[in-house]
Amino acid sequence: MATMTPAGDYRSTYREDMTIFPTRGSRIALWVGLALLCLAPLVLDRYLLHLLINIGFLGIAALGLNILVGFTGQISIGHAAFFGFGAFASAWAHEALHIPVALAIPLAGLATALIGLVFGAPAARLKGLYLAIATLAAQFILEDFFARARWFTGGVAGRVTEPFSLFGFAFDTDETYFYVVLAFVVVMFAGAANLMRTRDGRALVAVRDHYLSAEMMGINLAYYRTLSFGIASFYAGIGGALYAHYLLFVSVEAFNILFSIQFLGMVIIGGLGTIKGSLMGAAFMVLLPEVVQSLADMLAGGAVDRALKLGASISYLREMAIGAAIILFLIFEPDGLAHRWQQIKAYWKLYPYSH
Amino acid sequence: MELGFLLQLLLNGLIVGALYGVVAMSFVLIYKASQVVNFAQGEFLLVGAWVCWWLLTAWQLPFWLGFLVTLAFMTLFGILLQVVVLRPLIGEPVISVIMITIGLSIFFQALMKWMFGVFAQPFPPVFAVERVRVLGLEVQSVYLFSLAISVAIMLGFWWFFTYSKHGLAMRATAFDQQVAASLGVSVPRVFAMSWAISAVVSAVAGVVVGVVNGVSSALSFYGIKVFPAVILGGLDSIVGAVLGGLIVGVLENLAQWLDAEWLNWGNMYQVAPFYAMILILLIKPYGLFGTETIERV
Numbered sequence: 073m074a075t076m077t078p079a080g081d082y083r084s085t086y087r088e089d090m091t092i093f094p095t096r097g098s099r100i101a102l103w104v105g106l107a108l109l110c111l112a113p114l115v116l117d118r119y120l121l122h123l124l125i126n127i128g129f130l131g132i133a134a135l136g137l138n139i140l141v142g143f144t145g146q147i148s149i150g151h152a153a154f155f156g157f158g159a160f161a162s163a164w165a166h167e168a169l170h171i172p173v174a175l176a177i178p179l180a181g182l183a184t185a186l187i188g189l190v191f192g193a194p195a196a197r198l199k200g201l202y203l204a205i206a207t208l209a210a211q212f213i214l215e216d217f218f219a220r221a222r223w224f225t226g227g228v229a230g231r232v233t234e235p236f237s238l239f240g241f242a243f244d245t246d247e248t249y250f251y252v253v254l255a256f257v258v259v260m261f262a263g264a265a266n267l268m269r270t271r272d273g274r275a276l277v278a279v280r281d282h283y284l285s286a287e288m289m290g291i292n293l294a295y296y297r298t299l300s301f302g303i304a305s306f307y308a309g310i311g312g313a314l315y316a317h318y319l320l321f322v323s324v325e326a327f328n329i330l331f332s333i334q335f336l337g338m339v340i341i342g343g344l345g346t347i348k349g350s351l352m353g354a355a356f357m358v359l360l361p362e363v364v365q366s367l368a369d370m371l372a373g374g375a376v377d378r379a380l381k382l383g384a385s386i387s388y389l390r391e392m393a394i395g396a397a398i399i400l401f402l403i404f405e406p407d408g409l410a411h412r413w414q415q416i417k418a419y420w421k422l423y424p425y426s427h
Numbered sequence: 428m429e430l431g432f433l434l435q436l437l438l439n440g441l442i443v444g445a446l447y448g449v450v451a452m453s454f455v456l457i458y459k460a461s462q463v464v465n466f467a468q469g470e471f472l473l474v475g476a477w478v479c480w481w482l483l484t485a486w487q488l489p490f491w492l493g494f495l496v497t498l499a500f501m502t503l504f505g506i507l508l509q510v511v512v513l514r515p516l517i518g519e520p521v522i523s524v525i526m527i528t529i530g531l532s533i534f535f536q537a538l539m540k541w542m543f544g545v546f547a548q549p550f551p552p553v554f555a556v557e558r559v560r561v562l563g564l565e566v567q568s569v570y571l572f573s574l575a576i577s578v579a580i581m582l583g584f585w586w587f588f589t590y591s592k593h594g595l596a597m598r599a600t601a602f603d604q605q606v607a608a609s610l611g612v613s614v615p616r617v618f619a620m621s622w623a624i625s626a627v628v629s630a631v632a633g634v635v636v637g638v639v640n641g642v643s644s645a646l647s648f649y650g651i652k653v654f655p656a657v658i659l660g661g662l663d664s665i666v667g668a669v670l671g672g673l674i675v676g677v678l679e680n681l682a683q684w685l686d687a688e689w690l691n692w693g694n695m696y697q698v699a700p701f702y703a704m705i706l707i708l709l710i711k712p713y714g715l716f717g718t719e720t721i722e723r724v
Contacts, residue, residue, distance in 0.1 A: 147522050149529075194708050200521045201464045201662075205654050206708050209701040212651075216698045333529055340526055388541040395534030402527045403515050 090269045109254055113247040121246040123358055128253035129314040131354035132260045134338040135347065136307020139264060141336070142345035143273070144300035145280030146195055147204040150211035151308055151335040156218060156327030158184040158309030159316035160225045163233040173236045173317055177256075181309040187214075188305020195301050196294035199283070211329055218324045230323035233316045249318055256314060257351075260307060265347050267303070276300055280345075330391065337398045343408025352409040360397060361390040435565070436680045442570045444676020445577035449632045450649050451656040451668035452584060453625035459601040459663050460621035463513060463524050467532040468629060469650020474535060475501050475630020476637035476646055477543050483551050490551075494634065498627050505626030506619045513622070514615070536647050547643035573635045580628055581669055588665070597621060601663075655700035658707055661717020670715065675700050 083089045093099045113121060137151045162180035165171045171179060191210040195203055218225045225231055235244035236252050243249045267273045275296050278286035287293050316322045334357055342353025368386055405412060454468045478500055482493035512531065516524055559568050587594040599607040600617045608614050633646055656675045660667025682699030713719045 141522065145522075147525060194705065198708060198712055201525060202658075202708060202712050204464070204522075204525055205658060206705060208651070208654060209704050209708075212698060212701045213705075216694055219694065330533060333533060336526060336529070340523075344522075385541045388537040391537035392534050392541070395530045395532070395537065398530035399512060399527055399534065402519075402523050402530070403512070406519070406523060 092265050092269075106258070110251075113250045118246050121250055123362070125246065125250055125253050125318060126358045127351065127355045128250075128257045129311045129318065130335075130338065130358060131311075131351040132257060132314065133308045133311030134335055134342065134354045135260060135264055135350040136304040136311070137335050138339045138342070138344065138346070138350045139267075139276070139307070140300050140304035141339050142343075142349075143268065143280060144276045144297065145283075146199065146297060146300060147201070148207040148301070148304065149204055149329070149332055149336065150191070150207040150209075150214065151304070152327045152329070152331035153211045153214035153218075154184050154188055154305045154308035155312040155315070155331070155335070156322075156324075157187055157214060157305075158312030159322045159327075160218065160231065160312075161309065162313035163231050163316050163322055164224055166234055167231075173234055174238050177236075177310060177313040177317070180313040181306045184309025184312070185302045185306035188308070189298060189302045192298045192301025192305070195297045199297075208329075211332055215324075215327065215329075218327065225322070225324055228324060230321055233320050233322060235320060236317045244320075253314055253318070256310060260310060261347060261351070264307075268347070272296070272299070277345075333398075334394060337394060340398060341401050341408055343410030346408065346410035348413075349408050349410030352413070356397070356409065357394070360393055364390050364393045436684055437677060438566065440677030440680035441673060442574050442676070443679070444673035445574055445581075446632050446636060446672070447649070447652055447656050447676050448669040448672025449577050449580050450629055451653045451660065451672045452581065452665055453628040453632075454653045454657055455660075455663060455665050455668040456584075456597075456621050456628075457625045458657075459665075460597055461509075461513070461618045463528065464521075464662075465625070466525065466528040467508075467535065467650065468625075468653055469647035470532050470535040470539075471501070471505075471626045471629035472633030472636065472649050473539050473644065473646045474504065474633075475626070476633035476642045477539050479630075479634045480548060480550060480637060480642045481543070484548075497630060497634065501626045501630040502623045505623035508626075509619045509622035514618075532647070532650065536644060540644055543642075545644060547641040547645070549641045550638045569639045573639055576631065576635050580631060584628075584665065593620060652700065655704040657714070658704050658712075659714055661714030663718055664714070664716035667714055667716035675703075678703060 088094075093102055112124065116124070133151065133155050137148065140146050140148055158180045161183045162173070162176045165176040165179055165183075166173050191207070191214075194206040198206055219228065221227075235242050236249065237243065241248075243252050268277070275286070275291045276299075278289065278291055279293060279296050279300075283293060338353035338357045339350065340353070341356050342351070343349030365386060368389065401408065450468060450472065453471070454465055457463055457465045457468075475497055479493055479497040482488045482496055483490065486493070488496070508531065512527060513524070516527055559566050559571060588598055596607070596612045597617050597620065599610065599612055600614055604614055607617075632649070633642075636646060636649070652675065653672075656671035657668055658671070659674055660669070660671030678699060679696050683696040686695035707714065
């Protein structure tokens, strides 16, 4: 971890070396940041809250994919299908089994993790592009299952879900649901950051860096590859369940391959193998379409708009922006936003004596 | 009746499968030459077909001229993609390369939708549509034409890689880049050439499908259907790609028939190849003819 520490700060125990927030400044920043976020619903308007909530549940799912892709080095092109499975599982558990929503969300995560383990079974043997292709198949098979299993997904009509409620209080507005998502984001991100400090987390990184060496050091490759798939699916399931109880309606078509690619885009743009990068990538992917939209609005009515039919084809422009963002980041900034953030911080730390 | 129907299904499967085979072949060509898994293969079909359609309708070019201009355009397109987008990524991990072709795929898919709309557009009639009877089976002449083109492309590939200088240079590069470079083969040029050839051949397939079924964004799905075919045949085998394509084509039709007769699950036509692919990946991940990579430390 390339964290900047003040000069003269020497770690003398492993415990100190593994702290997630190593300096007092970073700990203060954490609590102030959390406090500010808690105040956000009182200040921000609906639209901004809506964007923040989106960043929250997409960020959770992106973090799962980052554990799989960034930390374990496995590729999955079927993440949106797992996200969708979580969404349907939570809605179904609430409606058919009468489990309260607050409990259905973690249960949906577990159910998705099980499905992920099933589809992750090839991951025990395959890696690299073969695994990518296997997960591509998982995407299509799950999508087909969604369209067919009417008892589970409501078929083509989709499924209506109930809002999140706790002790009789319904979190059914943007202002209240924000806290639910915030709580899940904090728990899930703290969980992932801590997972990476444990023996299991280090084993995943070892599998990524050099799987043959890892195997020789006694790390069970098949176990950790499959486990990583399970964890990634768990995160996707939680994210999907949060999505379901936010929109209050889940439709089958939402979880297509483009959505899966968006998740991969978040991970790459945010930074492979970084915890906070997942959130940054999710923020980028949520804000990108809004920027495209506002650019198109700026040009609306002008000659460019009429010549290029911008208004009518805004959704294609968004897709193009997503594709272009992935390509440009891979060529010019392959380490992602988290790395750039680190460099900006380093620059200001030494300013004005940077040399 | 039952037997005749089955034969008809087999024939349909072979016709579609030959096209899959052609696309799979051009996919394998890129993989063999430059070790890039091209998720944007379907977009080559899409771009080629739309460009040809545009030349024929907006510019009123005769078919042969429009077709030739399309091929010239696709040559440039393939070279440009390789040089501008893929070349900076040489030596990067496999996930970056996969992701960049995925990025290209959604970029061009959206671009084509933006430029030409989402609705299927029929090609201006190129050949008279007739029904021909072959061995007692009804076949539309366009299908026979598509089959003939597929076979011609396959023969062309065979000739190119067996006798032509450039084809031999490409095989040498695929075998060992360093040795090929030391013997005077320009590896960057081979990479660019493989992308150009792949783009052109895919565009031909795209135009053929366009003439038969009309041009629409559904064409890019051929790029996805390629994966079951190449996994079945083995990622780095051109013969395997052709065979895999034919098998997938037949499998689709048989699965659809089974589904309609007994299972009534719906949509088996689209999904059956992927079930087959998962099975193959679990049992024999290197396919029928692929080389098994053995890793040494």
